[in-house]
Amino acid sequence: MNHTYAQLDTFYQNKIENYTLAVHQLKNKINFIALLRALFFIAWLYLLYQYFYTHQQALLWLSFLGLAGFLALISTHAHFNNKRQIFQNKLWLAKNEWNVLHENGNAFDDGSEFVLNEGYFVDLDIFGKHSLFHLLNRTTTWLGKQALYQHFRNPMLQKEKIEAYQSAIQTYSQQYALIEEWIASALLHKNESTEHITALEQWMKQYIPFKNRTYFNRIRFVLPAFSIIALFYTLDTGNYTLLSVCIVLNWLHVFFVGKHNGMAFANIGKQQEVLQTYSRLFKIFTHVPANNDAILQRTITISNEASKSISKLSFIANLIHQRSNLLATTLLNSLLMYDVHCAVLLNSWHNAHQSKLKGWLETIGEIEYLNSIALFAYNHPTFVYPGIKAEGLSITALNIGHPLLSAKQMVTNSFQFEEAGVLLVTGSNMSGKSTFLRTIGCNLLLAEMGAPVCAANFLFTPMYLFSCIRISDSLQENTSYFMAELQKLAYIKTQIATNYPALILIDEILRGTNSADKYEGSAEFILQLIQQPCIVLFATHDLKLNTLEESYPNDITSYCFESTIENNHLIFDYVLRRGIAQNKNATFLMKKMGII
Structure with missing residues (x-):
């Protein structure tokens, strides 16, 4: 930046x-x-x-x-x-x-509607108040919010794709005026919702085109012409016969298209304002300078076509909406077959664009996603775009911090994990173990979304992300804390059999059993994990687990966070070190608080 x-x-x-x-x-x-x-x-x-x-x-x-x-x-x-x-x-x-x-x-919305009590979504604070979603979100449409949600749920794992998004975001983040124009224009119409999208999709799927299009396309001009002639003839002679015949013929055609298009009219007639908004937003994006960026060029091309085509559909929707004026449409149908014109225009638009509308709607969401990441990048000039390794399994970071922490609170760390294996992270209570795990997970997720990360330098291999940090029991599901934890661990074991390479974040498992059972279960699980193509960050208070490094020096490495007691005060530096934690603080804190 x-x-x-x-x-x-x-x-x-x-x-x-x-x-x-x-x-x-x-x-x-x-x-x-x-x-x-x-x-x-x-x-x-x-x-x-x-x-x-x-x-x-x-x-x-x-x-x-x-x-x-x-x-x-x-x-x-x-x-x-x-x-x-x-x-x-x-x-x-x-x-x-x-x-x-x-x-x-x-x-902007914090994504509370997406809160999931599963996997890294709950462990890394992805949705809800003070979440990663809330940090990034600048979407103004339902389509955009869904697109951002899907990117969090399905981060990219292909080097080329991530680099393509990085390139697009680097270019687009310099276009604040256009992003601002998009958001300001979208905020003019806040009534866009899932109901509108559902109505459009239902129309696209359920609409049955005319079989006799050519006939109706001709008759909608021929009969009204005779009707106008008959009207003047009636005004001149007072003879209503010819006019009456024309009106009856007009209404026969109107009734036919009404029967055929009733559902389509109901779905489309209420979408005029939303369609107009989409058309306007696409028009704004056509002014983005692509600078030879593939994603931006493709999106601009789509936007140019979509803006014009959806504008036509918005015009047709407005015509259909005007049918609610019964007095006007009764007169217009009697003389000009107003509904037939609407039906033919709608039929022609559907025939020409039925295969494209879904893609255009997805592009609205994708542009909103680019808006969010681009503004995030613009507002964090010290964040860096990661380097990506296509092969191997590694995460290397220089001065990495948690993106949700303020600069005043943040303590950064550097490390280099160059191969699969388990990294045992020990440390006393509140020393920073859990925050460190979340720091790595959040930044990896940002990196796999094409966004810059909170670090001075970051190099990684794209990998799946699994975690077991927060556990909650459920009375409704009759699930105890211990069983909920086991289910989470079982899920990780099952997933990494087919979804690899992976980063696995585990924080102090098996707290619901005795110390001997806890050690044995944790050790066995660690030995299972070192056989998989994964990097595992395993935070624990159980220093006995570090003895596994002696037996498996190529697969298990010990890191720690330390705390010190000075002048009767507990001090944390939150700095990651190689080795095993030596200091404890539980007894000191209990004494200081008068518990013991």
Whole structure:
């Protein structure tokens, strides 16, 4: 990154000041236009009133000008209102990013709906308050939130794919203005939800195209032409016969397409605003400079086609939505077969684009994902994009820290794990073992999402991630703490048989049994794990397990975190060391708190 945190602070402060001023100026403009609009309306009524009393043609023409001015000011007022809302949304985003920068919280959704009490999702705080999802999330649509969720659930494991995303994010993270424009525009319409997507997908799957398309495409112009001729004939002669025949024929066709398109009209007619939003968002992304990046180029190409095509569908959806005006559609169907025109347009669009809509919707989510990771990268200029090894099994880090910890609290560590094996991590209570495990897991997950990581340098082999850190019992499922832990360990053992290479994070297992049983079970499990192509970080208080290193020096290595007692105070440095922890603190803390 080519900026510092101080520059970021200034950048967002300037944004806040500029948008605050812009919103204030637009508010004054809108108030002035509202006053001017009222004056034009009064002038129109007054001139029309005077015309009826004086019958002066000049007054009639002036009243038309007054009406034209009034209508123009309605449009202008709507335009400036929309512009003000865009600036308000940009102001909201700038304030949010400034708050995030100063560790005051992120106003975007925290992903609580995705909270899963399984695997690394619960162990690494992936979803919910103060989660990794919440740290990254800048999505504004349901599609985007789902895409971010899926990337957390299924991180990438192919070197080429990760590098492609790294390249796209590095380029896109320099386009704050376009990301800001996307988010501000999406926030104009907050009613997009899973119901809208379901309705669109149902329409795509259930819609049955016309078998006699050519006939309806011709008759929708021929019959209305005869109907208009019949109308003038009726007005001229007073003979309703020809007009009545045309109206009956028109309604026969309307009833046919209504029967055929009833479900489609119901699904599409309510989607106009959401489709318009999608079209606008795609249009914004077409302005992103790709800089020869493959992912961005592909997404821009898709966005260009999708913007135009979905805009057409939005127009058709709006036509269908207008059918709710019974008086207007009754007249239009009687003379022009309005529903037939809607049905033919919808049928033509479906035939041309039915195979693409699902992909376009997925692209909306993918762009939202890029927005989230790009802003994350932009807001963390000291984070680095990892290097990736296609072969072997390794994780090497320089000054790695936990991305959810503030810079003031963070203590970084460096290490080099160059091959499969078990790393026994010992240390006293609160010395940093669990945080270290989560630090490695979170950064590996970020790396496999194409994001920069909280380190000065990071080199890794893409691998699956499994963990057993937090355990909770369940009264509803009649599961004890001990059984829940065993189930988690069994799941890991089963998964690594087919999903490898893997990083496995284990924190103090078998706490629910006696010390002898705990040692024996832990030792046997460790010996099972060293036979697999995995890197295992195994945190434990049981120093006896470190004796396994003597028998398996090529497979088991000991690391530790130490604590010291100085002047009756417990001190932690949270620094990872080679070797076995020597110091204890449980008895000291119990005495200090008066427990013993």
